[in-house]
Amino acid sequence: MSRSVDFREFVSGFLLEAEEHLRSASGNLLAVDEAARKGEARPRAVRELFRSLHTIKGLAAMVGVDPIVDVAHAMEAVLRAADRAGGKLSLAAVEQLIAGSEAIEQRVRALAGGGPVPAAPAELLQALVELDPGESPGPSRAALALAPELLAKLTASERAQLTAGIEQGKRAVRADFIPSPARAAEGLSITTARERVSAVAEIVKILPVSAPRTEETPGGLKFTLLLLSAASDEAIAAAVPIPPGAVQPLTTAAPEEAAPPDVAEGAGPEDLPGEDPRRGGVVRVGVARLDDAMEKLAALIVTRYRLGRAIAALAAEGVDVRALRQIEGEHGRQVRDLRAALLTLRMISTRELLEPVPLIVRGLRASTGKSVRVEIDAGRGELDKAVAERIFPAIVHLIRNAVDHGIEPPEERRRGGKPEEGLVTITCFERSNTQIEIRVADDGGGIDREAVARRAGREVPRSDAALLELLALPGLSTRDQATKTSGRGLGMDIVKRLTEELGGEVLLRASPGNGRGTEITLRIPLTVTIVDAFTFECGAQAFVVPVAMVEEVVDVDSQEVVRSPGPSAGRLLVSLLSRRGEAVPLIGLHSLFALPGGEAAGRKALVVRRNGEPFAFAVDRMRGQQEIVVRPLSDPLVKVTGVPGVTDLGDGKPTLVLDLVALSGTLSGKRAEALT
Amino acid sequence: MSALHVLFKVAGAEYVLAAADVLQMESFTSATRVPGTPWYVAGLVQIRGRVVPVVDLRARFELPAVEPSLDTRVVVVQQGERVVGLLVDSAREVLSIAPDLFRPPPDVVATQAAGFVKAVAQAGGRLVMLIDCDRVIGEGKLHDK
Amino acid sequence: MAEILVVDDSKVMREMIVACLRGQEGLAFTHAASGLEAIERLSLKPFDLVILDLNMPDIGGVEVVEFIRGQDKLRELPILIVTTRGDEGSRTRVLAAGASRFMTKPFTPDILLAEVRGLLSSAGAPA
Numbered sequence: 001m002s003r004s005v006d007f008r009e010f011v012s013g014f015l016l017e018a019e020e021h022l023r024s025a026s027g028n029l030l031a032v033d034e035a036a037r038k039g040e041a042r043p044r045a046v047r048e049l050f051r052s053l054h055t056i057k058g059l060a061a062m063v064g065v066d067p068i069v070d071v072a073h074a075m076e077a078v079l080r081a082a083d084r085a086g087g088k089l090s091l092a093a094v095e096q097l098i099a100g101s102e103a104i105e106q107r108v109r110a111l112a113g114g115g116p117v118p119a120a121p122a123e124l125l126q127a128l129v130e131l132d133p134g135e136s137p138g139p140s141r142a143a144l145a146l147a148p149e150l151l152a153k154l155t156a157s158e159r160a161q162l163t164a165g166i167e168q169g170k171r172a173v174r175a176d177f178i179p180s181p182a183r184a185a186e187g188l189s190i191t192t193a194r195e196r197v198s199a200v201a202e203i204v205k206i207l208p209v210s211a212p213r214t215e216e217t218p219g220g221l222k223f224t225l226l227l228l229s230a231a232s233d234e235a236i237a238a239a240v241p242i243p244p245g246a247v248q249p250l251t252t253a254a255p256e257e258a259a260p261p262d263v264a265e266g267a268g269p270e271d272l273p274g275e276d277p278r279r280g281g282v283v284r285v286g287v288a289r290l291d292d293a294m295e296k297l298a299a300l301i302v303t304r305y306r307l308g309r310a311i312a313a314l315a316a317e318g319v320d321v322r323a324l325r326q327i328e329g330e331h332g333r334q335v336r337d338l339r340a341a342l343l344t345l346r347m348i349s350t351r352e353l354l355e356p357v358p359l360i361v362r363g364l365r366a367s368t369g370k371s372v373r374v375e376i377d378a379g380r381g382e383l384d385k386a387v388a389e390r391i392f393p394a395i396v397h398l399i400r401n402a403v404d405h406g407i408e409p410p411e412e413r414r415r416g417g418k419p420e421e422g423l424v425t426i427t428c429f430e431r432s433n434t435q436i437e438i439r440v441a442d443d444g445g446g447i448d449r450e451a452v453a454r455r456a457g458r459e460v461p462r463s464d465a466a467l468l469e470l471l472a473l474p475g476l477s478t479r480d481q482a483t484k485t486s487g488r489g490l491g492m493d494i495v496k497r498l499t500e501e502l503g504g505e506v507l508l509r510a511s512p513g514n515g516r517g518t519e520i521t522l523r524i525p526l527t528v529t530i531v532d533a534f535t536f537e538c539g540a541q542a543f544v545v546p547v548a549m550v551e552e553v554v555d556v557d558s559q560e561v562v563r564s565p566g567p568s569a570g571r572l573l574v575s576l577l578s579r580r581g582e583a584v585p586l587i588g589l590h591s592l593f594a595l596p597g598g599e600a601a602g603r604k605a606l607v608v609r610r611n612g613e614p615f616a617f618a619v620d621r622m623r624g625q626q627e628i629v630v631r632p633l634s635d636p637l638v639k640v641t642g643v644p645g646v647t648d649l650g651d652g653k654p655t656l657v658l659d660l661v662a663l664s665g666t667l668s669g670k671r672a673e674a675l676t
Numbered sequence: 677m678s679a680l681h682v683l684f685k686v687a688g689a690e691y692v693l694a695a696a697d698v699l700q701m702e703s704f705t706s707a708t709r710v711p712g713t714p715w716y717v718a719g720l721v722q723i724r725g726r727v728v729p730v731v732d733l734r735a736r737f738e739l740p741a742v743e744p745s746l747d748t749r750v751v752v753v754q755q756g757e758r759v760v761g762l763l764v765d766s767a768r769e770v771l772s773i774a775p776d777l778f779r780p781p782p783d784v785v786a787t788q789a790a791g792f793v794k795a796v797a798q799a800g801g802r803l804v805m806l807i808d809c810d811r812v813i814g815e816g817k818l819h820d821k
Numbered sequence: 822m823a824e825i826l827v828v829d830d831s832k833v834m835r836e837m838i839v840a841c842l843r844g845q846e847g848l849a850f851t852h853a854a855s856g857l858e859a860i861e862r863l864s865l866k867p868f869d870l871v872i873l874d875l876n877m878p879d880i881g882g883v884e885v886v887e888f889i890r891g892q893d894k895l896r897e898l899p900i901l902i903v904t905t906r907g908d909e910g911s912r913t914r915v916l917a918a919g920a921s922r923f924m925t926k927p928f929t930p931d932i933l934l935a936e937v938r939g940l941l942s943s944a945g946a947p948a
Contacts (some may be wrong), residue, residue, distance in 0.1 A: 010840075013833035054876050055831055058905035061927045062837060153884065179861045190857045194879075206879050208860045208888050219864030220892070223857060393917040505724060534932075541708075553929060593711040604931070624935045625924065627912075631727055633710075635758055636816025638720060638729045640712035646720060646727055654708045654720040654727050 007063050011111065014063045018108050021052040022101060028052075029098055036091045041164070043087025043157040044202075049097070050079040056104065066332060067308075068107050070120040074128035075100040081131075086160050093131050099124055116315075119308035150224065153207055161204050162250070165228035170202070172250035173229060175240050176209075178222045188241075190223050196239040201229030226250065293342050300335055304328075330551065330609075337532070337548045350428040350436070351378040353388045353395075357426060360396060364403040371410050372403050372422045381430040383524075387502055390629075391438070391524060394495040398440040398520050399424065401492075406444030406518055418443070418516075431523065435504075441519040446511045447471070468508040472496045499524060501648050503631050531630060533657070535623040535649065536604070539595025543619075544628055544647055545658045549608055554579060556586070556603040556618050577605065577616050586616040587667065608660045615664035630657050641666055678774045683804060684751055684767035686733045691764075692771065692797075692804045693753060700724065700752040701767050704744050718763050721750060728752055730761035736812060737792065753809055760813045773799045778806060822849045823941050824867065828859040828885075829874040829903075838872060838903070841930035842937060856880040860888055863895060870940055873920075875904040875911060883915050890919035899940040903928070 028045040035042040057072035075097055082089045089097070103124055110117045154162075166172050177193045190206070197203060207224045211217040229236060237244040308328060315321045354376050361374045407413075407422030414420055427439045452470050453460040461467040471492045496506050504524030512519045533544040534553070556577065577586040586605060590597050597620060605616040628647040633639060642663035646654040680695035700723060707719030707730050716735035721728055730750055734741055747766035752759060778795035794808040825842075827835050827850055835852050842848055851868070853859040856877050863871070871889070875882030882902060889895045902915055902923045912923050922936055 007837060010833055010837050013836060017831055017833050048878075051876060051878060054905060058876070058926050059831060059833060061905065062834070064927075179864060181865055184865060190861045191855065194857070203879070206857055208857065208880070210888075210891060219861075221860065221864040223861075389912075396917065500722075503726075505726075553931070622931050622935060624939065625928065625932050626922075633720075633727075633729075635729045635760065637717050637731065637760065637814060638710045638713055639816075640710060642712070643710055646708070648722065652722055653706075654722050656708060656710065 011063050014059050014065075015108060015112050017059060018056055018068075018104075021056050022105055022108070025049055025052045025101055029094065029101060032089050033091075033094045033098070036089050036094045041087040041160070042089075043083070043161045043164075044204075046079055046082050046087040046089065047157060050076060050083055053079060065107070065111060065117055066329075067117050067120040068104055070125065071100050071103050071107075074125050078128055078131050083157060087157055090131075096124070096127050096131060100128060116312070119312060122306050122309070150207055150209075154205055154226075158205050162226065162228065165202065165204070170228040170230055172204075173201075173227050173233070173236065174248045174250050175225045175227065175236060175242060175246060176222050177225060177240050177242065178217050178219075180218045193223075193225075193240055196241075197225060197227065197236065200231040200235050200239050201227040203227055297335070297339055297342060300338075304332060304335060307331075334548065348383065348385050348388050349378070350381045350383065350438075353383070353392065354378045354426060354428065357395075357399065360399060361403065361424065364400060368404055369409070370403055370407050370422060371420050372407050372424055374399075375423065375425045377425070377427045377429075379427070379429045381428060381436050383436055387524060390498060390502060391504075391522065394498045394522060395426075395438060395440065397491075397495055398522075399426070402440055402442035402444065402518070406442035406446075408445050412445075416445075435523060435525055437521055437523050439519060439521040441512070441517060443517040446516055446518055449510070464508045464510050467510055468492075468496075468506060471508070472506075495522075497648075497650060497652075500652075501629050501650075503629070531628060532625065533628045533647075534606070534625050535655075536606070536619045537621050537623060538619040539590040539593070539597045541595060542623070542649060542655050543589075543658050544649070544655055545606060545660055547625060549659070549661055550606050551609050551614070552607040553622060554605050554607060554616070556605045579607070579614075579616075582614065584614045584616045585667075586618055588618045590620075592617075592663070606660060608664060610661045610664045613664075615660070615667070617660055617663070628657070678772040681771050681773050681804075681806075682751065682767060683769040683771050684749065684762075684764040686737065686764050687739045690802060690804045691793075691807050692773065692799075693751065693807050693809065695770060697753050697755065697809065698751060699754055699759065700750075702750045702752065702761075703746070704730075704748045704750045704763060706744075707763075721761060723750065723752060723761070726759065728759055728761045730763050731813060732763045733812070734763070734765075755809050755813060758813065762807075762812065771799050771804070773797055773804075781805065822847055823869040824849050824851065825937070826851050826853060826859060826862060826868045826871045828853045828856065828871060828877070830854050830877045831874075834874065838933065841933045844930075845934060845938065848937075856882065856885040859885060863889065863892075863898075867894075868898065870937065871898060871900045872937070873900055873902055875902060875915065883911070883918050886915055886918040886920045901936055901940055903933070 025048075028042075028049045031045040032042050032049070035045070053072045053076045057069055057076060060066075060068040060072065078089075078093055078097060082093065103121055107117045151159075162172055175197075177190060179188075179190060183189070194203065194206065203225060205226045207226070209222050209224050211220055211222050213220040225240070227236065233247040234244045237247050311321050311324050311328060314324070357376055358374060361372060364370070365372055402424045403422075407424070408416070408418075410420040413422065423443045425439075425441045427437075427441075429437055431437045447467065449460050449467055452467065456470045456473055458470060461470055472495075473493065499506050499522050502524050504522060507521040507523065509519040509521070511517065532547040534547055534550060535542060535544050537543070554577075575586045577584045584607065589595070603618050603620060604622050605618045607614055607616045609615070626649075628649070630645040630647055632645045633643060642659050643656050644659050644662075645657045647657055649655050681692040682695050682698045682701070683690055683692050685691070702721075702723050704721070707721050709719040710717065710729075713719075716732055718730040718732040718735070721730055728750070732741070742765075745765075747768075749764055749767040750761040751764055751767055752761045777797040777799065779797065781793045781796050792808050792811050793805045795806040797804055797806065825848055827838050829835050829838070832852075832854070835854075839850050842850075851862060853862055854877075856873075857879055859871065859873070860880075862868075873882055873885060882904065886900055886902075889898060889900065899922075900920045902920045903926065904911070904924075905926050916923060921940060924933065924936055
């Protein structure tokens with residue numbers, strides 16, 4: 001990693017925060033231990049434990065303490081499963097989590113003492129990986145009297161927490177805190193309010209709520225606190241502070257709605273795969289091949305730690321293990337990347353993909369007041385999880401468009417002789433064994449070509465393809481005000497971009513039936529390659545290179561560069577870069593690709609390793625890191641070593657994906673030719 | 677039976693291609709050059725979401741290069757499984773030409789486009805040359821990754 | 822001065838982020854230790870960029886983004902998500918909610934710098 005900021009100076013800050021989190025974790029571990037003995041759930045403690053471990057993991061990753069990352073990661077997985085199961089842990093799980101917490105504590109102390117940090121214990125990791133997820137909780141019996149849109153923002157876990165608290169005899173109440181500049185000046189903020197209130201009540205959730213900007217709510221904002229407490233209303237009100245009458249009960253009503261329909265399942269801790277609105281909290285791991293692969297990966301991780309211990313043992317005997325450690329580090333990165341890639345390989349059925357659609361339409365019915373029904377024909381196809389997740393936002397937007405802009409209000413439909421209830425159909429079918437088509441159609445009023453043309457300041461488009469081009473101009477909308485549902489986030493331009501980034505196309509059929517309605521089809525490939533890549537510039541051109549391939553990104557300090565004494569390879573400028581006592585061949589990428597520029601100051605170099613030998617490629621500047629979709633280059637005209645594919649960074653132009661390892665291969669040996 | 681052909685120009689000379697093989701004709705600003713490819717490969721462009729390699733016909737016919745103009749077009753053709761773009765000075769017309777009008781190219785014409793011309797025809801009072809697409813885009817099959 | 826709101830419940834993390842951006846002139850930083858505090862601060866003063874972690878107490882990052890995008894005045898505010906490596910689910914969700922860019926930890930300073938520069942220079946551009 002580049003050294004312009006040395007994260008090691010933050011180790012002391014890391015130690016402080018890690019110890020704080022470990023302390024709060026032991027409190028929570030005691031609570032879940034007690035609960036496990038009684039067979040009870042403790043959703044809040046589990047959630048807090050998850051968050052603590054997750055934070056420790058992130059910080060440890062930044063300061064580079066891999067053993068702590070690995071233990072925290074394994075513990076996090078167990079806690080995530082338990083959170084999904086309503087906050088219940090088995091005794092065996094608690095035991096392992098306590099062992100994990102001790103293992104982390106031990107390593108934090110080692111780091112604090114300035115000594116080496118022992119690798120993560122293999123048996124512990126194995127044990128954590130093998131733990132069963134907890135059982136699902138029973139259905140919640142009591143219902144809560146709360147406005148539907150607020151109720152919808154609670155996760156299953158939080159609702160469970162509220163009803164469990166009520167059953168245990170606590171009172172559930174609600175209090176609103178309104179921030180303002182005046183209050184801020186007095187030191188009254190939501191943070192201090194929270195501290196004061198936690199002294200007298202258990203805070204289940206704090207919801208930010210928009211309010212019109214009035215004298216009462218000058219910031220246009222108020223916070224609604226949902227609390228469980230044995231204290232009096234006055235005590236709670238004094239803590240916030242608000243007038244005592246402003247504390248309202250959240251009474252349990254007779255169960256008229258057994259389960260609120262529009263529930264946001266995923267609004268809890270970040271990073272919970274499976275707890276996602278599209279699946280209703282269920283992880284489908286029905287694909288035997290993936291299970292098998294994941295099992296093998298777990299074994300790989302464990303072996304990795306045995307390797308680490310063996311290296312440590314050698315080091316203790318005085319053997320120089322620097323090279324071994326470097327390889328171990330790279331291996332660890334590759335294993336992590338492999339895991340991510342395996343998860344990306346999971347195929348999901350088109351039925352699963354479209355599962356959340358009825359829920360979305362129900363929500364749209366409510367927010368637009370339109371009368372709409374949806375028919376889904378998902379077919380029997382399967383697609384890459386990676387493709388599905390990327391295309392899903394586009395599908396959602398098309399549906400929103402259909403309900404919001406397409407379907408007319410009931411009176412208008414009646415007048416037009418149409419059934420009052422509009423129809424939106426979504427169809428999915430496999431066009432070929434490499435492509436799938438997803439079509440969203442509505443029987444609404446169709447697209448007003450003249451209005452679109454007017455809005456865009458262009459001629460009225462004659463073909464559907466031309467109309468689509470106009471609709472996809474960024475920022476276009478034929479409504480003056482972006483409506484609540486379609487206004488923010490995605491526009492047709494982004495639907496097009498999302499689709500094309502995957503190597504697909506968008507097709508529009510305006511008025512397919514009797515001059516009515518609209519039909520939009522997304523045609524996309526079934527599988528794509530998605531990798532994490534560094535984006536950089538060289539000679540005013542952008543390139544990307546997979547992160548997994550790059551060992552390090554370093555600054556090219558001219559003082560550390562030495563011209564190679566012998567004759568340079570061909571016409572290339574090959575220098576030597578001094579790096580950690582190693583002389584690394586440094587080649588300017590522009591020299592290799594005959595691009596303009598070259599001796600700019602402040603350049604970076606990407607170091608790769610091929611057959612154990614390092615090579616550094618100098619580039620002008622790094623832009624960033626992002627996931628990219630790689631589209632392979634297969635035409636013989638453009639098949640060259642070192643350029644396996646292209647990607648679209650969002651500007652509509654092909655950006656080359658570079659295989660720097662292969663490129664370094666073309667340089668090895670005595671004869672190297674300059675590529676033009 | 678006449679068949680539709682797309683007419684395009686390179687350095688003043690007029691060429692045709694069977695319209696059935698032409699997928700699209702797009703305007704052109706720039707291509708992403710791929711290092712290590714032959715000099716006549718202008719690079720890659722993205723057309724309607726598809727990444728297409730483009731052969732610069734001026735370069736292919738060994739004619740001097742010019743700056744792209746508003747008339748410059750990429751004629752996207754399909755040859756078997758391959759989809760390739762041809763960079764031409766302009767492409768505006770579609771002609772209907774009966775197949776029996778095509779004759780083998782006389783020697784004079786053949787040297788100009790160095791064997792990339794399959795046949796010639798008189799159509800609408802002008803001499804047009806039928807391009808041998810396979811020769812232009814070269815050999816090779818698509819590789820499946 | 823570009824006003825940047827840095828939101829992460831870890832003080833060390835916030836300090837590391839600010840340290841990475843030390844090389845860039847004209848930046849002023851405000852810290853928030855929770856999504857709620859961030860929302861509160863956003864209601865009291867205008868900002869040019871929000872750097873947001875997803876894993877925080879009380880209110881998840883996705884909800885924060887949804888709330889921000891629901892405010893008329895904040896619809897175009899650039900939001901850079903910086904969070905521990907997650908799966909595609911979080912990424913899709915938070916981007917669909919309207920976040921501008923997504924970065925994972927650990928990251929190198931020059932990459933954070935590049936992302937911030939990019940977002941500040943194309944302020945107001947759609948995600």
